[in-house]
Every structure is written in structure tokens, then in C-alpha cells.
Amino acid sequence: MATTQDISAPDVAKKPHAHVIRDDAEAISVAHEIAARLALQASDRDRERRLPYEEIEWFSQAGLWAITVPRQYGGAGVSYRTLTEVIKIIATADPSLGQLPQNHLGLVDVIALTGDEEQKQFFFGEILRGKRFGNGFSEKGTKNVLDLKTRVTASGDAFVVHGTKFYSTGALFADYVPVLGLDEDRRSWLAYIPAGTAGLQVVDDWSGFGQRTTASGTVIVDQVSVPASHVFPAHKVSDVPTLNGPISQIIQAAIDAGIARAAIADTLAFVRERSRPWIDSGVERASDDPLVVREVGHLHIQLHAAEALLERAALTIDEIAAKATSPTEDDIARASVAVGEAKVLTTEVSLLAGEKLFELAGTQSTLAAHNLDRHWRNARTHTLHDPVRWKYHLIGNYYLNGIKPTRHPWN
Template sequence: MAETLAGSETLGAAPVTEAAHVIATENEAIAVATELAARLAVGAAQRDSERRLPHEEIEWFSRSGLWGITVPKAYGGAGVSNVTLTEVVKIIAAADPSLGQLPQNHFGLVDVIALTGTEEQKRELFGEVIAGKRFGNGFSEKGTKHVLDLKTRVRRDGDHYVVDGTKFYSTGALFAHYVPVLGLDEDRRGWLAYIPRGTPGLSVVDDWSGFGQRTTASGTVTLENVRVPARLVLPAHRVSEQPTLNGPLSQIIQAAIDAGIARAAIEDTLAFVRSRSRPWVDSGVERASDDPLTIREVGNLHIQLHAAEALLERAARVLDELAAKGETTEDDVARASVAVGEAKVLTTQVALLAGEKLFELAGTQSTLDVHNLDRHWRNARTHTLHDPVRWKYHLVGNYYLNGVKPARHAWN
């Protein structure tokens, strides 16, 4: 399957035609997410099975107002806490983790605007978000030495910047109204160009073939002599050169997605064991749900999930506490990165464990294609590869043992 929006508004998702609802409070954000999740869950397994892109569903998502909840109150948004943001992401990801992942970069990009934008840029871009416009992403590249080894270039040309390069893992770009692309200038400083949909030279292709997160369209973005007005280009290098919470924010959203995947897998395990599974012949019980060894494993799954969710909420509270200070220090960012890293370890572990244990506890029938229950493990295994969890252990241990602060970037 390949779709492109190269200079055309007719392919990919149509622009939002209705104004998005404006969410005003933390409680409203949770309520809207809960109601929307029930709607998104319908057909999620079939969308995954058919690799059918959620064009209609993402419009529901935009119009709900949830994509605008982190816009600061001064610019018309709810300015929700990180505790609320992670809960919203977790709720949506449990319903459909591909849809849960789509706004992950969007929220990080809203934060970049808040951190580095001029007043004019904030008014324009925050206004677009409140209206229901979506940011995709053009960050990562494949075939390079590492994730920060970027080949995409950005150069100033009068009142414009010119962008050339090729991106991959471009989650959300196919559905976006703006495709923010990260490139380096001649001094190898990073700049983010928020490129409007339909800009000549911008091409987005759904060539994502990953076995998990199938409907994220995390494929290729190509840029050939793309001219972007200077007012839509922001100095991304400042979010890492200066101590900001942008990296921990990006990571905590990833952890929330994994927690949602885990919860969905566990809920499907319980439903299957209660309604379809047979007890083991030696168990001496009539129902699979009365098997003492199954009960033990279900108990362990819930303990692991609740531990992960507790660390996730703790990390979100750390971010909220530090954000409330106004100006963050290097020590603040290190503390935030470590707190999020601890949560990320447990959310990764429980997402993978839940996806695997589902089949052990539910039995052979649960592997049939008609149920598509393997999507939980496939989604967990794919999504948790965004950054290696083994390095989270190193990050946490090096901080506590040697006082080494984590490097500042989007993966910490």
C-alpha cells in the first residue's frame, strides 16, 4: 500500500472540516478520552488485521479536542498536567495503540513551540492546534550511524528556509496538516520546519511494513528543495542545548503507550480465559478461571501492570513539579529523565509480558487468526523498540551510582 500527499490534498486524510472541540479542564480531557476510546476500540483488531489506515477515526480524534490539551491556557488550550496527558494517552492506546501513538510526536512538537517559538509563532501554531490541525513528524532517518546522525539539511534563503532530505519512521505524517521536519544547518544545529501539507517538494508515502503498530503509516517522507516560510521554522537545537523537559516529555508519552498496550492485552486475557479457555486436565476444576496456576499468573500480571502505572504516574508528577518551577536546571532535567526511565523499564516489561502470557493462559485456541490476539505482542514488541530499554537501566544506574546526568535528547 502506498499513499502520497505530494502537493495534493486528495490523498491521505482530508483536512479537518469541522472545528475541533476545545477541552477546558483536566477532568474533561479524561472524560472525552474515555468516551472516544470506546468508539475507537470498535474495529481496532480488524484495522490491524487488514492494515487499514484509520482516516475516519483520526478525524474523530482531532475533533474531540484531545490533540490540543497541552496548548498553554494563555493561548486557548487546557494546559493539562503531565499526569492527565499520560492518562489520556494510556486510555487511547489501550483502545488502539496505533491511534495512541499518532499524536506522540505532535505533543512533543507543541512543547517545542512553547519552548522556542516567538510570540507570533506561538499565536499562529497554537491557534492551528486548537482548531484541530495535526502535526506529523519527519525526524528519524534509516541507514545512518545512529539516530542523531542526520543527513537532512536546512538552509536559510531570504524569508524562507529550504529543506532537502529523506526521513523514515514518520509516524503521523500521512495524516498531518503540518509535517515538522528536523534538519541540520551548516553548523550542524537542528531546526524544525513545520511544513504545511501540500507544499511543493514534500512527499509522504505509506511504505511502513512493520509487523506491529501496522496502521501508524510510519513510512517515508522525502523533501526536494522544499521552501518553508521562516515564520514556520523553529530553533530545535535549543531544547537540548538548554535544560528543558522536552526529552522526558517525549519519553513519558512512549511509556504511556506501552502501559495502554499492556492493559489491553491483560483485559483480553481475562475475557478469553473466562469465556473460552478450558481448564487443564490435572487441575481438578471445572472452569479455566478457577485454575490456581492461572489465577497466580493473572495476579502477577496485575501486580506488574500496577507497578508500571504507579511509576508512570510518579514520573508524570515529577515532570509537573519541575515544570511548575518555571525555569528548569540541568539537575531538574536529569531527575526527570531518570524518573521517566524507571517508568519506561516497567512499562516495556509488562507490555511484552502481557502479550506473551495471553497465549499461555488462554490456550491454543487464542492463537487462531480470527481472534487476532497476537496484535498485542506485535504492537508491544514494535513500539518498545523506539529506544533500547537496556540503556534505561544504564541511565538509571549511572545516575544513582556515579552521579552521571543523562544526555539531553528526545530519547532520554
Template structure:
């Protein structure tokens, strides 16, 4: 692959460099996430109600330095642990899960650079990320047989690559400085072209109409004879052809988003029950928070949430352990996929359960539009459809019962 062509790259200005915070360690990343989450939560319900896209909020988010926390230390980043990464995502998703979802593909794409990039590509693109640049995505397509049945083509043409196709579910592409697009070559091997915003032939359309995760702008990307230098193209097939943690990394971030949704729904339940809800007439108590059946349900929800969070942290520690060893084996990747799959089951279930139980426990008042509590269930139901949790049960059972390793792809 040719060395990076500086003449065709997006240049980073000194102003950008001064404006973006560079986070240096795990503790700082968590502290920044908590501070930012308080700010992002303030108008989350209004943004959802009005489908007001978070153009300003995403600038706060990436300028905070959080989008660069997985850049390796050797390239100037914090290189945080997976325990820290999942905690950061969980914190932001509890404040606003649409914003929590936006960097999910970005972090996976940073990992692709680490795994498959040349030294020149790593130096360039990691510097871009540290300067606040965001990756969107152009992965999935509508109307195909399954998620890996791609029609988009990436073909070499001299020192450039040409990309043609149409993508959907392109979360974050509308807000991105680069839109990495996955396509197949003539041998049906996958390549990722990191296409700069404004490139001729690249069109990003805001046509996302999902009832949940409404402000992710997960719409359409159209590519018509798009040309990029070879230095912007990465051999994505290698992250699955060989044992890597790219799939488990993608999945554990998804699980962290769901855990954040569950936490937010439960927090709103507690606040409303304490302040607004009425006890049932047969309970014989003065306050809804003393209703014994409500108390029981709140206990059950907390147990389920804590179990999900515990499995999420356990899975993150498995990833950290394997990453520290270097050069994961097939057995390592299988163990990571199963650990993340177990966490994904429980985070899916608590996100859906907590967002539905909110209404049962808080009562009819909680359904009023002024509270916007329906967003929790809509977000949970929409986001947990990224991959079917029923197949996580199968993945885990098949591994323990039959010794079958999960297939290596971004959904495992």
C-alpha cells in the same frame, strides 16, 4: 527570526473552528478520552488485520479536542497536567495503540513551539492546533550511524528556508496538516521546519511494513528543494542545548503507550479465560478461572501492571512539579529523565509480558486469527523498540551510583 507571515500560512475556516471541540480542563480530557476509546476499540482488530489506515478515526480523534490539550491556557488550551496527558494516551493506546502513538510526536512538537517559538509563532500555531490541525513528523533517517546522525539539511535563503533530505519512521505524516522536519544547518545545529501539507517538493510515501503498529503509516518523507517561510522554522537545538523537559515529555508518552498495550492484553486475557479457556486436566477444577496456576499468573501480571502504572504516574508528577517551578535546571531535567526512565523499564516489560502470557493462559484457541490477539505482542514488540530499554537500566544506575546526569536528547 521574522514575524509570522500570514500570507503564507494555512488559513483556518470558521467551519473548522465550529467542528472542533475545545477541551478546557483535565477532567474533561480524561472523560473525552474514555468516550472516544470505546469508539476506537470497536474495529481495532480489523484495522490491524487488513492494515486499514484510520483516516476516519484520526478525524474523530483530533476533532475531539484531545490533540490540543497541551496548548497552554494563556493561548486558549487546557494546559493539562502530565498526569492527565499520560492517562489520556494510556486510555487511547489500550483501545488502539497505533492511534495512541499517532499524537506522540505532535505533543512533543507543541512543546517545541512553547519552548522556542516567537510570540507570533505561538499565537498562530496554537490556534491551528486548537482548530484540529495535526503535526506529523520527519525526524529519523535510515542508514545513518545513529539517530542523531542526520543527512537532511535546512538552510536559510532570504526570508525562506530550503529543506532537502529523506526521512523514515515518519509516524503520522500521512495524516498530518503539517510535517515538521528536523534537519541540520551548516553548523550542524538542528532546526525544525513545520511544512504545510501540499507544499511543493514534499512527498509522503506509505511504505511502512512493520509487523506491529501497522496503521501508523510510519513510512518515508522525501524533501526536494522544499521551501517554507522563516515563520515556519524553529530552533530545535535549543530544547537540548538548554535544560528543558522536552526529552522526558517525549519519553513519558512512549511509556504511556506501552502501558496501554499491556492493559489491553491483560483485559483480553481475563475476558477469554473467563469465557472460553478450558482448565488443565490435572487442575481438578471445572473452570479455567479457578485453575490455581492460572490464578497465580493473573495476580503476577496485575502486580506488574500496577507497578508500571504507579511509576508512570510518579514520573508524570515529577514533570508536573518541575514544570510548575518554571525554568528547569540541569538537575531538574536529570531527575525527570531518570523518573521517566524507571517507568519506561516497567511499561516495556509489562507490555511484552502481558501480550505473551495471553496465549499461555488463554490456550490454543486464543491463537486463532479471528481473535486477532497476536496484535498485542506485535504492537508491544514494535513500539518498545523506539529506544532500547537496556539503556534505561544503565541511565538509572549511572545516575544513582555515579551521579551521571542523562544526556539531553529526545530519547532521554
């Protein structure tokens, strides 16, 4: 049953500052430690749709939500190769928890790209202290994802925001809910609205069959006044060539790679420990069935190919980000295509692994007690974020016709 609430700011006096991660190696190490804790009850949380209030505190307090804050502002400024691996590690343990910082990290990049110095100092400081961003981006019932009804209107030294959002991953757990809307000239703006602001409501009505504990429900913004210091010109991340789209997309792909890893790991465990060999195989153990062995080999080849393209895409982004000059249109096109290639394979292997699990593990694996269907449910739900069929088109059009991908958060 959906519940509606005004989200309240956390009690900062009781909430300690988050740990600050200093470098890439520490980020990977901490990710493994947190993932081990998150994995323990991940299946139970999914089965019961038990929202991870405590777990998200472990996660953000460990410093992992701040690892992309630039070094000049006190963060680790990790590479995108490291960021991709961190997300993959967490998503393998619990893909709902892996998805929760997805938009937060994209919003950190928006601050870096469009904020003035005062905004950067303030918001990067908040992130390093453990503050989390949810999101209020997408809307239901519109012509397409960019056909926004939410309005952000200048009013003196503030902005007034009004509209309704859905798919608002993480908003229920957020310290700030950044809401995307259009001004009178149809330019997009992001208003980072503090939790507890009058007129800001979150409706916990997410009922998707997968990614059940992301609380990706409704955000209602009723004529909320937001100071100009908390509003960012989101249109600028697409008006000029920036890496915001490829960064957003590679995080999506990393989550799907993590789902595939988890599904394959559970397949191996079940086949080794519980499955029976087919009567015509002539073997004593399912793990010696030659046709099962063949399929397990195929799954690993597909996973490793996806992970290799994911790493290649991350290295492409790192190379472009390290340039002394601003990225060019050619740079961003190259990054978008590299990430698109990775996203095709991570999508396909996550779905394949979730489905093959049952074929190889056998009928017993479908029992509700095992909850193994969560892998396919999570993969199918998360990979609907944007259609992979258009990634094939984007990639083919680039190589065949030299057409650069359109710049937006889904490329």
C-alpha cells in the same frame, strides 16, 4: 504495496473547528468517550491494515490533540499526569491511534519552548482549530539517530529543506509535517511544512508487523522552501535544560502501558469464556486453575507497578513544570530518571502481557480469527523506539556515579 503521494491540505471549508477542551477532568472524560469508539474496530483495522482516516478525525476533532496548548493561548494546559492518562486510555483502545499524537504533542512543546510570540499565536491557534502535526525526524541508513543527512539551509527570508525521512508517524494524516534537519553548523532546526507544499511527498510504505496503522513510512522533501515563520530552532530544546525529552518519553511509556492493559483485559476475557482447565488441575473452569490464577495475579502486580511509576514520573514533571524559575540540570536529570524507571516497567509488562496471553488462554487463542497476537506485535514494535537496556544503564549511572542523563529526545 507502497504508494507515493503529494499530501494535500484538507478542505478547510468543509472541516469544522475542533472542540476546545477546557480542563483536565474534561480531557479524561472525552478520552474515555473517544476510546470506546476507537476500540470497536481496532482489531479489524489491524488485521486489514486499514488506515484510520475517519477515526483520526474523531480523535483530533474531539480536542484531545490540543490539551497541552497553554491556557494563556486558549488551551486547557492540562497536567502531565492527565496527559499520560489520556494517552494510556486511547492506547488501550487502539495503540496505533495512541501513537499518532505522540510526536504531535512533542512538537507542541517545541513551539512553547522555542517559538517567538507571533509563532506561538499562529501555531497554537492552528492546533486549537484541530490541525495535526505528523513528523519527519528519523532517517534510515545513518550511523545513529542523530546522524542526520537532511539539511535546512537559510535562504533570504526563508529556509530550504532537502532530505528523506522514515518512521514518519502520522505524516500521512497531517496538516503540517515538521521535518528535522541540520544547518551548515550542524545545529538542528524543525521546519513545519504545510501539507500540499510543492516538493513534499509521503510514501505509505510502513510494513512493520505491529503498530500497523500508524503509516510510519517515508517522507521525501525535495528542495522545499519554508518561510522563516514556520521554522524553529530545535537545538535549543537540548542546548539548555528543558522537559522536552522527559515529556516525549513519558508519552512513549503511556502507550506501552495501554498495550499491556489491553492484553491483560483480553487474557481475562478469554480465560473466563473459552479456555479449558488443565486435566491435572481438578477444577471445572480455567479461571479456577490455581496456576492460572497465580499468573494473572503476577501480571496485575507488574501492571500496577508500571502504572505507579508512570504516575510518579508524571507528577515529577508536573512539579518541575510548575516552578517559577526555569528548570535546572538537576531537575531535568531527576525527571529523565523517573521517566526512565517507568519506561523500563511499561516496556517489560507490555511484552510480558502479550506473551502470557497465549500461555494462559491456550491453543485456541492463537487462531487468526481472534487476532490476539496484535498485542505482542504492537508492544514489540513500539518498544523498539529506544532500547530499554540503556534505561537500566542511565538509571544505574545516575544513582551510583551521579552521572546526569544526556539531554536529547530519548531521555
